[in-house]
Amino acid sequence: MELWFTENHTEHVKFSIQVDKQLYTSQSEFQRIDIFESKEFGRFLTLDGYMMLTEKDEFIYHEMMVHVPMAVHPSVRKVLVIGGGDGGTVRELVRYPQIEEIDLVEIDEEVVKACKEFLPQTACGFQDPRVKLYYEDGLRFIRKYVDTYDLILVDSTDPFGPGEGLFTKEFYGSCNKALKADGIMVNQHESPFYPDDAYAMQRAHKRIIESFPIAKVYQAHIPTYPSGHWLFGFASKKYHPIKDQRKEDWKAYSLKTRYYNEEIHAGAFALPNYVEEMLEDVENKNFN
DSSP states (O other): OOOEEEEEEEEEEEEEEEESSEEEEESSSSSSEEEEEEETOOOOOEETTTTEEETTHHHHHHHHHHHHHHHHHHHOOOOOOOOOOOOOOHHHEEEEEEEEEEEEEEEHHHHHHHHHHOOOHHGGGGGGGGGGEEEEHHHHHHOSSSSEEEEEEEEEEEEEGGGGGSSSSSHHHHHHHHEEEEEEEEEEEOOOOHHHHHHHHHHHHHHHHOOEEEEEEEEEEEETSSSSEEEEEEEEEOTTTTTOOOOHHHHHHHOOOOOHHHHHHHTTTOHHHHHHHHHHHTTTTOOO
Protein backbone atom coordinates (compact mmCIF):
# COMPACT_ATOMS: atom_id res chain seq x y z
CA MET A 1 0.00 0.00 0.00
CA GLU A 2 1.34 3.44 -0.95
CA LEU A 3 1.39 6.23 1.64
CA TRP A 4 1.27 9.87 0.48
CA PHE A 5 1.49 13.21 2.26
CA THR A 6 -0.77 15.80 0.62
CA GLU A 7 -0.98 19.52 1.30
CA ASN A 8 -3.76 21.67 -0.13
CA HIS A 9 -2.18 24.74 -1.70
CA THR A 10 -5.59 26.07 -2.73
CA GLU A 11 -9.10 24.64 -2.88
CA HIS A 12 -8.22 23.33 -6.34
CA VAL A 13 -4.49 22.55 -6.08
CA LYS A 14 -2.81 19.81 -4.07
CA PHE A 15 0.86 18.94 -3.58
CA SER A 16 1.83 15.36 -2.71
CA ILE A 17 4.98 13.46 -1.74
CA GLN A 18 5.15 9.69 -1.51
CA VAL A 19 6.10 8.67 2.03
CA ASP A 20 8.23 5.67 2.98
CA LYS A 21 7.35 5.87 6.66
CA GLN A 22 6.31 8.21 9.42
CA LEU A 23 9.14 8.80 11.90
CA TYR A 24 7.41 11.00 14.46
CA THR A 25 4.03 12.41 15.38
CA SER A 26 2.77 14.35 18.38
CA GLN A 27 0.17 16.91 19.34
CA SER A 28 1.83 19.67 21.33
CA GLU A 29 0.08 22.44 23.22
CA PHE A 30 0.19 24.50 20.02
CA GLN A 31 0.10 22.25 16.97
CA ARG A 32 0.44 18.80 15.45
CA ILE A 33 4.04 17.91 14.60
CA ASP A 34 4.90 15.20 12.04
CA ILE A 35 8.18 14.06 10.53
CA PHE A 36 8.18 11.72 7.54
CA GLU A 37 10.77 9.87 5.46
CA SER A 38 10.53 9.99 1.66
CA LYS A 39 12.66 8.79 -1.24
CA GLU A 40 12.59 12.02 -3.25
CA PHE A 41 12.92 14.69 -0.55
CA GLY A 42 14.45 12.80 2.36
CA ARG A 43 13.00 13.58 5.77
CA PHE A 44 10.46 16.37 6.01
CA LEU A 45 8.70 18.29 8.78
CA THR A 46 5.05 19.35 8.77
CA LEU A 47 3.14 21.42 11.32
CA ASP A 48 -0.64 21.09 11.37
CA GLY A 49 -0.37 19.43 7.97
CA TYR A 50 1.64 22.24 6.34
CA MET A 51 5.10 21.64 4.88
CA MET A 52 7.85 23.40 6.84
CA LEU A 53 10.98 21.90 5.30
CA THR A 54 12.47 18.93 3.51
CA GLU A 55 16.05 17.74 3.71
CA LYS A 56 16.38 18.10 -0.06
CA ASP A 57 15.49 21.78 -0.48
CA GLU A 58 15.72 23.42 2.97
CA PHE A 59 19.14 24.87 2.12
CA ILE A 60 17.53 27.33 -0.31
CA TYR A 61 15.29 28.91 2.30
CA HIS A 62 17.85 29.01 5.09
CA GLU A 63 20.70 30.35 2.97
CA MET A 64 18.54 33.15 1.58
CA MET A 65 17.19 34.00 5.01
CA VAL A 66 20.66 34.39 6.54
CA HIS A 67 23.31 35.25 3.95
CA VAL A 68 21.48 38.15 2.30
CA PRO A 69 21.51 40.34 5.45
CA MET A 70 24.93 39.05 6.50
CA ALA A 71 26.35 40.26 3.18
CA VAL A 72 24.97 43.75 3.85
CA HIS A 73 25.47 44.54 7.54
CA PRO A 74 29.19 45.10 8.25
CA SER A 75 29.30 44.12 11.93
CA VAL A 76 26.64 41.68 13.11
CA ARG A 77 27.38 40.66 16.69
CA LYS A 78 24.01 39.90 18.28
CA VAL A 79 21.20 38.12 16.42
CA LEU A 80 17.60 37.27 17.31
CA VAL A 81 15.80 34.45 15.51
CA ILE A 82 12.05 34.30 16.05
CA GLY A 83 10.60 30.92 15.13
CA GLY A 84 13.03 28.61 13.38
CA GLY A 85 12.63 25.68 15.76
CA ASP A 86 13.97 23.31 13.10
CA GLY A 87 17.40 24.94 13.52
CA GLY A 88 18.24 25.60 9.86
CA THR A 89 18.57 29.36 10.27
CA VAL A 90 20.75 28.94 13.35
CA ARG A 91 22.92 26.43 11.46
CA GLU A 92 23.73 29.08 8.85
CA LEU A 93 24.33 31.80 11.45
CA VAL A 94 26.87 29.82 13.50
CA ARG A 95 29.10 29.66 10.41
CA TYR A 96 30.00 33.32 11.03
CA PRO A 97 32.75 33.61 13.66
CA GLN A 98 32.13 37.31 14.38
CA ILE A 99 28.61 36.64 15.70
CA GLU A 100 28.80 36.61 19.48
CA GLU A 101 25.23 35.81 20.55
CA ILE A 102 22.28 34.11 18.87
CA ASP A 103 18.97 34.16 20.74
CA LEU A 104 16.29 31.87 19.33
CA VAL A 105 12.69 32.31 20.46
CA GLU A 106 10.45 29.36 19.60
CA ILE A 107 6.96 29.06 21.06
CA ASP A 108 6.88 25.26 20.83
CA GLU A 109 9.65 23.34 22.59
CA GLU A 110 8.34 20.08 21.14
CA VAL A 111 9.35 21.22 17.63
CA VAL A 112 12.95 21.73 18.75
CA LYS A 113 13.05 18.36 20.53
CA ALA A 114 11.67 16.52 17.51
CA CYS A 115 14.09 18.20 15.10
CA LYS A 116 17.08 17.52 17.33
CA GLU A 117 16.19 13.83 17.26
CA PHE A 118 15.01 13.34 13.67
CA LEU A 119 16.40 16.28 11.65
CA PRO A 120 20.05 16.67 12.71
CA GLN A 121 20.83 18.15 9.27
CA THR A 122 19.10 21.37 10.34
CA ALA A 123 19.27 21.11 14.15
CA CYS A 124 23.05 20.67 14.42
CA GLY A 125 23.63 24.38 15.12
CA PHE A 126 21.82 24.26 18.45
CA GLN A 127 24.97 22.76 19.97
CA ASP A 128 26.93 25.98 19.43
CA PRO A 129 27.59 27.72 22.79
CA ARG A 130 26.60 31.10 21.33
CA VAL A 131 23.01 29.89 20.88
CA LYS A 132 20.48 30.50 23.65
CA LEU A 133 16.96 29.05 23.38
CA TYR A 134 13.84 30.73 24.76
CA TYR A 135 10.54 28.86 24.66
CA GLU A 136 7.98 31.63 24.60
CA ASP A 137 5.79 33.74 22.35
CA GLY A 138 7.88 35.86 19.97
CA LEU A 139 5.61 38.91 20.17
CA ARG A 140 5.74 38.91 23.95
CA PHE A 141 9.53 38.40 23.94
CA ILE A 142 10.37 41.22 21.52
CA ARG A 143 8.41 43.81 23.52
CA LYS A 144 11.05 43.66 26.27
CA TYR A 145 14.00 44.83 24.15
CA VAL A 146 15.19 48.21 22.87
CA ASP A 147 18.34 48.94 20.83
CA THR A 148 19.65 45.40 21.40
CA TYR A 149 20.06 43.41 18.18
CA ASP A 150 22.04 43.93 14.98
CA LEU A 151 19.91 41.45 13.06
CA ILE A 152 16.44 39.98 13.59
CA LEU A 153 15.37 37.00 11.47
CA VAL A 154 11.65 36.22 11.55
CA ASP A 155 11.62 32.54 10.58
CA SER A 156 7.91 32.10 11.21
CA THR A 157 5.22 29.72 10.10
CA ASP A 158 2.25 30.99 8.08
CA PRO A 159 0.13 33.93 9.34
CA PHE A 160 -2.39 31.83 11.24
CA GLY A 161 -2.22 29.59 14.31
CA PRO A 162 0.88 29.99 16.53
CA GLY A 163 2.59 32.31 14.03
CA GLU A 164 -0.27 34.77 13.58
CA GLY A 165 1.14 37.41 15.96
CA LEU A 166 4.38 37.58 13.97
CA PHE A 167 2.63 39.32 11.06
CA THR A 168 1.10 42.24 12.98
CA LYS A 169 1.96 45.94 12.86
CA GLU A 170 2.73 45.83 16.59
CA PHE A 171 5.25 43.04 16.04
CA TYR A 172 7.13 44.82 13.25
CA GLY A 173 7.17 48.03 15.29
CA SER A 174 8.61 46.11 18.24
CA CYS A 175 11.29 44.64 15.97
CA ASN A 176 12.24 48.16 14.89
CA LYS A 177 12.64 49.22 18.53
CA ALA A 178 14.64 46.09 19.41
CA LEU A 179 17.13 46.72 16.59
CA LYS A 180 20.14 48.97 16.93
CA ALA A 181 20.32 52.16 14.83
CA ASP A 182 21.79 50.26 11.85
CA GLY A 183 19.85 47.02 12.40
CA ILE A 184 18.27 44.77 9.76
CA MET A 185 15.16 42.60 9.92
CA VAL A 186 14.49 39.78 7.45
CA ASN A 187 11.21 37.86 7.43
CA GLN A 188 9.68 35.06 5.42
CA HIS A 189 7.20 36.95 3.27
CA GLU A 190 4.89 34.25 1.87
CA SER A 191 4.25 33.51 -1.81
CA PRO A 192 2.84 35.99 -4.34
CA PHE A 193 1.26 33.38 -6.58
CA TYR A 194 -2.00 32.06 -5.11
CA PRO A 195 -4.57 34.68 -4.04
CA ASP A 196 -4.71 33.91 -0.30
CA ASP A 197 -0.91 33.79 -0.03
CA ALA A 198 -0.58 36.96 -2.11
CA TYR A 199 -2.99 38.80 0.17
CA ALA A 200 -0.96 37.74 3.24
CA MET A 201 2.21 38.92 1.49
CA GLN A 202 0.73 42.34 0.69
CA ARG A 203 -0.62 42.75 4.20
CA ALA A 204 2.79 41.96 5.70
CA HIS A 205 4.51 44.39 3.31
CA LYS A 206 2.05 47.14 4.24
CA ARG A 207 2.83 46.75 7.92
CA ILE A 208 6.59 46.61 7.36
CA ILE A 209 6.76 49.77 5.23
CA GLU A 210 4.86 51.55 7.99
CA SER A 211 7.57 50.51 10.46
CA PHE A 212 10.87 50.82 8.55
CA PRO A 213 12.38 53.52 6.29
CA ILE A 214 13.90 50.88 3.98
CA ALA A 215 11.70 47.91 3.06
CA LYS A 216 12.47 45.70 0.06
CA VAL A 217 11.37 42.26 -1.09
CA TYR A 218 13.45 39.46 -2.60
CA GLN A 219 12.73 35.96 -3.86
CA ALA A 220 13.88 32.36 -4.14
CA HIS A 221 12.62 29.20 -5.79
CA ILE A 222 11.72 26.56 -3.19
CA PRO A 223 10.16 23.49 -4.85
CA THR A 224 8.09 22.20 -1.90
CA TYR A 225 6.55 25.55 -0.90
CA PRO A 226 3.22 26.62 -2.45
CA SER A 227 3.83 27.51 -6.14
CA GLY A 228 7.60 27.23 -5.57
CA HIS A 229 7.88 31.03 -5.75
CA TRP A 230 8.72 32.36 -2.30
CA LEU A 231 9.44 35.84 -1.01
CA PHE A 232 11.47 37.35 1.81
CA GLY A 233 11.25 40.82 3.30
CA PHE A 234 14.35 42.95 3.94
CA ALA A 235 13.76 45.88 6.31
CA SER A 236 16.40 48.23 7.68
CA LYS A 237 16.91 51.51 9.47
CA LYS A 238 20.06 52.28 7.47
CA TYR A 239 21.29 49.74 4.91
CA HIS A 240 20.00 49.22 1.37
CA PRO A 241 20.23 45.53 0.37
CA ILE A 242 21.87 46.20 -3.01
CA LYS A 243 23.61 49.57 -2.66
CA ASP A 244 25.23 48.44 0.59
CA GLN A 245 26.03 44.86 -0.45
CA ARG A 246 29.60 43.99 0.60
CA LYS A 247 30.57 41.46 -2.09
CA GLU A 248 34.26 41.16 -1.35
CA ASP A 249 33.80 41.14 2.41
CA TRP A 250 31.31 38.29 2.13
CA LYS A 251 33.55 36.33 -0.23
CA ALA A 252 36.32 36.64 2.34
CA TYR A 253 34.30 34.46 4.73
CA SER A 254 34.94 31.56 2.29
CA LEU A 255 31.60 29.96 3.10
CA LYS A 256 30.52 27.08 0.88
CA THR A 257 26.89 27.57 -0.11
CA ARG A 258 24.63 25.66 -2.46
CA TYR A 259 22.18 28.40 -3.47
CA TYR A 260 23.29 31.84 -2.33
CA ASN A 261 26.10 33.73 -4.07
CA GLU A 262 27.02 37.37 -4.62
CA GLU A 263 25.23 37.57 -7.98
CA ILE A 264 22.05 35.87 -6.80
CA HIS A 265 22.01 38.41 -3.96
CA ALA A 266 21.34 41.29 -6.33
CA GLY A 267 19.31 39.23 -8.79
CA ALA A 268 16.89 38.09 -6.09
CA PHE A 269 15.64 41.67 -5.72
CA ALA A 270 14.73 41.83 -9.44
CA LEU A 271 11.11 40.79 -9.09
CA PRO A 272 8.63 39.75 -11.80
CA ASN A 273 6.26 42.46 -12.95
CA TYR A 274 3.21 40.89 -11.34
CA VAL A 275 4.93 40.96 -7.95
CA GLU A 276 6.16 44.52 -8.43
CA GLU A 277 2.60 45.56 -9.23
CA MET A 278 1.31 43.97 -6.01
CA LEU A 279 3.97 45.78 -3.97
CA GLU A 280 3.28 49.08 -5.76
CA ASP A 281 -0.41 48.74 -4.90
CA VAL A 282 0.60 48.54 -1.24
CA GLU A 283 3.14 51.37 -1.44
CA ASN A 284 0.68 53.61 -3.32
CA LYS A 285 -1.94 52.90 -0.66
CA ASN A 286 -4.23 51.01 -3.06
CA PHE A 287 -4.34 48.00 -0.73
CA ASN A 288 -6.57 47.66 2.34
